Amino acid sequence: MRKNEMLAMLLAGGQGSRLGVLTRKVAKPAVSFGGRYRIIDFPLSNCINSGVNTVGVLTQYQPLRLNQHIGIGIPWDLDRKNGGVTILAPHVKGGGDSGEWFMGTANAIYQNIDYIDNNNPEYVLILSGDHIYKMDYSDMLREHKETGAAATIAVLEVTMEEASRFGIMNTNPDGSIYEFEEKPANPKSNLASMGIYIFTWDRLRDALIEDNEIHPDSDFGKHIIPKMLDEGQKLQSYRFQGYWKDVGTIESYWESNMELIRTLPEFNLYESRWKVYTNSDHQPPAFTGVEAKVSEALISDGCEIYGEVTRSILGDEVYVGEGAIVRDSIIMGKTVIGAGAVIERCIIDERCVVGEGVQMGIGENIPNERKPGIYDSGITVLGDHTTIPANVKIGKNCVAYGKTVESDYPNGVLVSGKSIVKEGK
Amino acid sequence: MKAIGVILAGGNNKGRLGQLTENRAAAALPIASSYRAIDFVLSNMSNSGIGKVAVLTQYNSRSLRDHLTSSKWWDFGRKQGGLFVFTPYISSTESNWFRGTADSIYQNISYLLRSTEEYVVVTSGDAIYKIDYSKVINQHVESGADITVVYKKMEDNLRNFGIMEMNEAGRMIGFEEKPEQAKTNCASLGMYVISRTLLIDLLTQGVPEGKYDWVGDYICENKDTLQIYGYEFEGYWSTISTGIIAYYKTNMDFLKKEVRNPFINEYPYIETKAKDEPPAKYNVGADVRGSIVGSGTIFNGVVESSVIFRKVFVGEGASVKHSIIMEGTTIGKGCKIEYAILDKDVVVSDGKDVIGTLDYPVVLKKGTVI
Numbered sequence: 001m002r003k004n005e006m007l008a009m010l011l012a013g014g015q016g017s018r019l020g021v022l023t024r025k026v027a028k029p030a031v032s033f034g035g036r037y038r039i040i041d042f043p044l045s046n047c048i049n050s051g052v053n054t055v056g057v058l059t060q061y062q063p064l065r066l067n068q069h070i071g072i073g074i075p076w077d078l079d080r081k082n083g084g085v086t087i088l089a090p091h092v093k094g095g096g097d098s099g100e101w102f103m104g105t106a107n108a109i110y111q112n113i114d115y116i117d118n119n120n121p122e123y124v125l126i127l128s129g130d131h132i133y134k135m136d137y138s139d140m141l142r143e144h145k146e147t148g149a150a151a152t153i154a155v156l157e158v159t160m161e162e163a164s165r166f167g168i169m170n171t172n173p174d175g176s177i178y179e180f181e182e183k184p185a186n187p188k189s190n191l192a193s194m195g196i197y198i199f200t201w202d203r204l205r206d207a208l209i210e211d212n213e214i215h216p217d218s219d220f221g222k223h224i225i226p227k228m229l230d231e232g233q234k235l236q237s238y239r240f241q242g243y244w245k246d247v248g249t250i251e252s253y254w255e256s257n258m259e260l261i262r263t264l265p266e267f268n269l270y271e272s273r274w275k276v277y278t279n280s281d282h283q284p285p286a287f288t289g290v291e292a293k294v295s296e297a298l299i300s301d302g303c304e305i306y307g308e309v310t311r312s313i314l315g316d317e318v319y320v321g322e323g324a325i326v327r328d329s330i331i332m333g334k335t336v337i338g339a340g341a342v343i344e345r346c347i348i349d350e351r352c353v354v355g356e357g358v359q360m361g362i363g364e365n366i367p368n369e370r371k372p373g374i375y376d377s378g379i380t381v382l383g384d385h386t387t388i389p390a391n392v393k394i395g396k397n398c399v400a401y402g403k404t405v406e407s408d409y410p411n412g413v414l415v416s417g418k419s420i421v422k423e424g425k
Numbered sequence: 426m427k428a429i430g431v432i433l434a435g436g437n438n439k440g441r442l443g444q445l446t447e448n449r450a451a452a453a454l455p456i457a458s459s460y461r462a463i464d465f466v467l468s469n470m471s472n473s474g475i476g477k478v479a480v481l482t483q484y485n486s487r488s489l490r491d492h493l494t495s496s497k498w499w500d501f502g503r504k505q506g507g508l509f510v511f512t513p514y515i516s517s518t519e520s521n522w523f524r525g526t527a528d529s530i531y532q533n534i535s536y537l538l539r540s541t542e543e544y545v546v547v548t549s550g551d552a553i554y555k556i557d558y559s560k561v562i563n564q565h566v567e568s569g570a571d572i573t574v575v576y577k578k579m580e581d582n583l584r585n586f587g588i589m590e591m592n593e594a595g596r597m598i599g600f601e602e603k604p605e606q607a608k609t610n611c612a613s614l615g616m617y618v619i620s621r622t623l624l625i626d627l628l629t630q631g632v633p634e635g636k637y638d639w640v641g642d643y644i645c646e647n648k649d650t651l652q653i654y655g656y657e658f659e660g661y662w663s664t665i666s667t668g669i670i671a672y673y674k675t676n677m678d679f680l681k682k683e684v685r686n687p688f689i690n691e692y693p694y695i696e697t698k699a700k701d702e703p704p705a706k707y708n709v710g711a712d713v714r715g716s717i718v719g720s721g722t723i724f725n726g727v728v729e730s731s732v733i734f735r736k737v738f739v740g741e742g743a744s745v746k747h748s749i750i751m752e753g754t755t756i757g758k759g760c761k762i763e764y765a766i767l768d769k770d771v772v773v774s775d776g777k778d779v780i781g782t783l784d785y786p787v788v789l790k791k792g793t794v795i
Contacts, residue, residue, distance in 0.1 A: 036720070
């Protein structure tokens with residue numbers, strides 16, 4: 001049987017509900033990032049750059065855009081005769097008449113034991129599709145083999161203040177883990193789990209099967225890691241140094257995008273040594289008009305800019321009309337900003353149409369009425385395929401979704417903290 | 426699939442395109458920030474439903490092969506069909522460079538013999554245009570023509586083209602190559618539709634008799650014996666093979682919306698090899714106007730009315746105007762570049778200037794460091 005040293009299982013089924021309307025129709029890993037990328041491009045590119053060429057992508061929540069994006073894996077060279085990328089969705093199992101959702105991170109792997117067995121790996125790499133980073137998994141595997149651990153967990157040093165927001169690994173001087181604490185109130189260490197694990201497959205396989213008996217919602221952090229520690233198995237930490245970002249909230253999403261436009265960003269997309277690959281159907285040149293003003297910005301292929309763009313990130317084929325002003329904003333692919341519109345501190349999802357003369361992001365900073373926990377950083381967000389009629393004014397922390405019309409805006413205004421969500425096509 | 430494609434990309438345009446084609450085929454010349462010349466004809470073929478295409482190349486063929494390493498970008502990677510790149514080869518009996526366009530097809534005649542499609546679309550690889558060949562094929566079938574030649578009514582420069590004379594029915598009754606005094610303004614665009622079996626018959630008879638040139642020995646020669654018809658093409662068409670000025674102008678044409686749009690904003694699009702560069706980055710001090718820009722480029726200075734390819738770096742205080750800057754070229758701080766064509770991987774050191782004129786743009790060849 002063909003042997004495969006390490007295969008990757010990429011958990012891409014999460015909604016990412018704190019990203020609000022951005023993940024209404026798509027799973028978080030399929031959300032755009034850095035202009036032309038989607039979040040999942042980062043772990044997928046890490047895989048192929050690390051020589052991991054068999055990847056199972058586990059999907060569950062709103063998988064359509066993710067499936068279209070990944071396809072048969074051509075952009076990442078994952079269209080292969082042996083291995084390659086496989087989308088693993090929840091399905092009806094033989095012997096039963098109903099299917100089962102993935103109930104937890106480890107349960108999702110448990111339900112795909114057959115896929116892993118078919119590929120016959122020695123090690124399994126568990127990844128999540130939520131993070132922005134570049135990492136050589138082959139170096140982590142080398143350490144895993146050297147220490148002979150049953151599991152190796154990638155950890156990142158965070159500040160002690162941040163530590164209580166993460167799963168924290170308490171380690172011995174040799175890097176082995178003696179305790180795992182999920183979001184501890186009084187953290188003993190500042191080594192946060194990055195949600196990246198390498199398991200020796202037969203060890204993980206046993207643990208998954210045993211734990212499934214007790215926990216139908218089996219989770220790596222809550223169940224599998226503590227179980228293996230209790231059993232006295234050797235768990236090793238792998239120190240990662242470099243840029244790693246969980247873009248979990250509207251504000252952190254906005255900030256980590258904005259970090260890319262610094263003259264010397266901490267996260268460098270422009271080095272050829274560790275390329276990030278993505279699926280873009282065609283790559284025409286961008287055009288900046290004679291009257292255009294663009295500075296401190298990332299402009300993707302096929303954009304047409306006739307107005308002003310400052311401190312902003314534009315996805316593929318965005319159109320910015322004459323006299324329009326876009327500042328401190330993220331505009332995703334194929335969106336049209338009408339002439340004379342003024343957009344400040346907004347996130348506008350793919351394929352939106354913002355009418356001429358619209359003003360967005362003005363007025364007082366009042367948290368969103370319906371979802372104050374999600375929209376409170378002053379950023380106004382438009383979901384994908386949203387239409388904004390000409391000349392209306394929209395405040396801060398607003399949300400609009402769907403084909404909105406003039407009558408949705410009393411006196412032509414959507415004041416700060418208000419939402420319009422139009423259902424249907 | 427009704428037709429197969431043959432792209433003639435073997436031409437030696439050395440004299441006319443100077444240093445730009447010293448190490449590359451004309452069909453591999455970079456166009457409009459993101460493309461190579463051959464992308465246009467390959468995309469036209471694919472978009473017209475032609476799934477099997479042969480590229481005949483000999484002059485500096487490496488540059489073209491580099492670009493055509495995979496056929497997937499143009500969707501030719503199919504079990505039925507595919508993209509074939511043919512260069513001259515040595516057999517046990519013969520070793521021949523292609524002696525002409527007809528000879529290059531004849532030397533690869535097994536490609537025609539092994540195909541079963543009824544028609545062949547023959548075209549050159551160094552013109553920039555967008556056409557639906559299936560319309561040409563339809564007219565070819567309806568008119569009952571033996572050969573259909575695509576032409577365009579041109580305003581000027583008729584002396585650079587083959588000029589066709591047609592009767593009222595559209596049948597070609599005269600063809601003059603690069604005439605001093607053109608009788609009509611119908612210029613042949615070097616695109617032909619012919620049935621596969623007729624093409625095989627003509628070449629197997631003609632080439633052994635020393636008839637190596639497709640236009641001279643087959644189109645002109647047979648105008649009375651074969652039914653040769655014209656098909657009028659009305660869109661944008663530009664060839665880059667006639668010289669550096671033509672290459673410069675073709676690129677600059679893409680700064681015009683009406684030229685650019687059909688290729689990049691109207692489906693079906695022109696496809697090219699995926700490069701996976703990050704978005705272009707505009708730093709503080711960037712001021713880019715009236716220009717087209719490829720991905721992965723970083724701007725710190727001023728750019729006006731220029732064609733900027735991928736992974737270009739423009740330093741602080743630099744100014745680039747009316748120029749073509751190819752992939753991977755670095756322009757240092759404070760440089761002034763005007764009316765220049767900087768080939769790939771050129772380095773202009775801080776403070777240096779490169780200045781040409783509209784009539785004589787300066788060309789810096791690949792890898793030049795100044």
